[in-house]
Amino acid sequence: MSATDAIPGSDAARAEARRALEICNACRYCEGYCAVFPAMTRRRAFADGDLDHLANLCHNCRGCYHACQYAPPHEFALNLPRALADVRQQSWADYAWPGFLARAFRDRGAGLAVLLVLAVAAMFWLAGAVSGSGGGFYALIPHGAMVAVFAPVFLFALLAMAVGGARYWRATRDLGAAPAHGLHHAMTLTNLKGGAAEGCNFEDGDRFSQARRHFHQATLWGFLLCFAATAAGTVLHYGFGAPAPYDLVSLPKLFGVPGGILLVIGAGGLLWLKRRADPALGVSRGAGGESAFTVLLFLTGLTGLALYALRQTPAMPALLILHLGAVLALFLALPYTKMVHGLYRTLALIRDEGEKRKTKP
């Protein structure tokens, strides 16, 4: 992990998380909230790898902060959600491949905005440079041209994430693995339930609410459905010689339309919650980059739905270029932004379940 040394503030973030966890480990009042606390009690000391693992287990539900007798203004000034958020963000940059790209997007929303503009411009140029011979969308940008652009980007994103994930996986190999149980927690967001507390403390002080969990699930399932729609379209195109556009009663549309709606509701909801949430309990810097990625998800869903609704109108070419630009930016940014949390969170949950089973008496 050579990137660690290159990023300023890395040691400070981990030192603060270590200090916080040592206080938590002597207290343990929060043990019922989420998986972080039982995992913490299985350790007496916290090496950098332990910190990365616990930070990726943390869902930033903030229950522990509001329950904390040592939170500021107490002289211990304990803010575990922030301490873990900082280490988490740091760990993604450290594990990312190639490292220089991680640093380009880590802190700022502006980087993503520029990327989006560039991606849209690239699509615009593509539409002008190649003349379509097919029908519908492909009259504007031929299928072959789309594949030539998106296939490499998609494969690169997959490769980059696989390298990062493998680095994390190796660093935590001693913990064991329980994939089925870990995936279950990832897909149902058990850890945002706050134990018996009915939700998290994200948007309104110490009030428990399921809003963040629900909006996150809408985003997650919306994204997966949209992805399934693209995959179904690819299969239809190559396997059955049935190119787009598709009717409403077709796999791509049955996945894509609800997926787009869920994505817009979910990402929009998450942005709304984030506006109300206390920024002092999230990352010290880089919150703008987190939000920018959610905006990008929202735009991807919105332009996709608009494209479907207005595909027969003169707005179609502009919307197609916008939508493809958003999708391109999304995949380019995937391994280097907040979006990558899904990978590390899932791996951390699989590791945590593995560790639980290994250490059971």
Next chain:
Amino acid sequence: MQAGWAETDWDVLVAGGGNAALCAAITAAERGAKVLIVESAPRDWRGGNSRHTRNFRCMHEGPLGPLTGAYSEDEYFDDLLRVTKGRTDEDLARMTIRASEACLTWMQDHGVRFQPSLSGTLSLSRTNAFFLGGGKALLNAYYRTAEALGVTAVYDAEAVHLDLEDGFFAGAEIRAGGETHRVKSKTLIAASGGFQGDIDWLTRAWGPAAENFLIRGTPYNRGVVLADLLDQGAEPVGDPTQCHAVAIDGRAPKFDGGIVTRLDCVPFSIVVNRDAERFHDEGEDVWPKRYAIWGRLVAAQPGQVAYAIIDRKSRELFMPSVYPPIEAGSIAEMAGKLELDAARLEATVADFNAACRGGRAFMPTELDGLATEGLEPPKTNWARPIAEPPFHAWPLRPGVTFTYLGLKVDDRARMQTAGGGAAANVWAAGEVMAGNILGEGYLAGIGMTIGTVFGRIAGEEAAKHVRN
């Protein structure tokens, strides 16, 4: 802060902002009373000592919520008798114990969430229900519930004087925002805690040694309401010269160190005073049972300080403490770090080691009978030589949990007057009256039981008084 609170005519004035105060306020508000809570702490520090609590001791006939098995009235009362050595009011105590069973559901109905007892805690899943997130989470839930019922809570507001005439409460002087307001209310519920935050008072009661005591909880329990009511003829209860103290890490903050300053190393250590001498059997019993006596033991030592020393073998046998231990490669080096006489510490350790005869299996979680021979004071369990470096040490100081002096009450939480009889419209709940039941010692989780039971009764009685 809500505007106009000082000018409103209130039905119920609750002095204090902890568990008992909130239980009283919620109960009174549910019965239609207009309730004002005056909490002397700022909002971030609200809740008195309740913010440091984590569980509630509860009688139950069978499995109940998070509680396993059964815990009968008699067993609960016997546990109380044992810790108080009989210094309790049996009728009041038994009433409280019986009432605790219904409290659990009431607490859940008013927003409190419990958790299954997990690792690292004392094994109390049968007798004590643990709050998810601890006492501060419980308080957050109660404040939300109270707010929804229309209760007004003002922070940084201290009841500095209560107008009491022949046991009749007529109004209060509340200091808030640099001004003193005269506030009218038909009734008063005193739920303002003990006086352990007032070091001068502690020093008067205990002697100069109290200046070296650490206060485990809130600095806002200064006993202002308690002193004011006692001055005006309220009947006192409990030993005014005593406070409950445990041995905590000597490096803890003066106030509000809470749970993380506790030290669990004593049974596996030798404990020496400033003169590098041992002074008590460190292995007398399992730690939860002996935890409470060490505050007093350390308070009696010169300078109110002691040092627990272990060697490498015992490092992993107890919960980690928040402050890292002082480490040394030899006993002489340790003496230097602790500023003790090296020769005397070496002699004390050598005498102890020589008296460790072994011959039985070391069993850290039960009384293993592994005792010293011919040593005074003896160590009667877990006696293993302190011989393998590195050595670790923790400084110990007395940490005050609460004071015993309080207001005498009857079984309807009515404050009693020195002249005999109950005050007409004053009730008391929580630590300010816990001395009625806890004459000495402490039983884990009973403070929250007393606060919840008497808080609910006080709220109910005050609301009833207002209606009539």
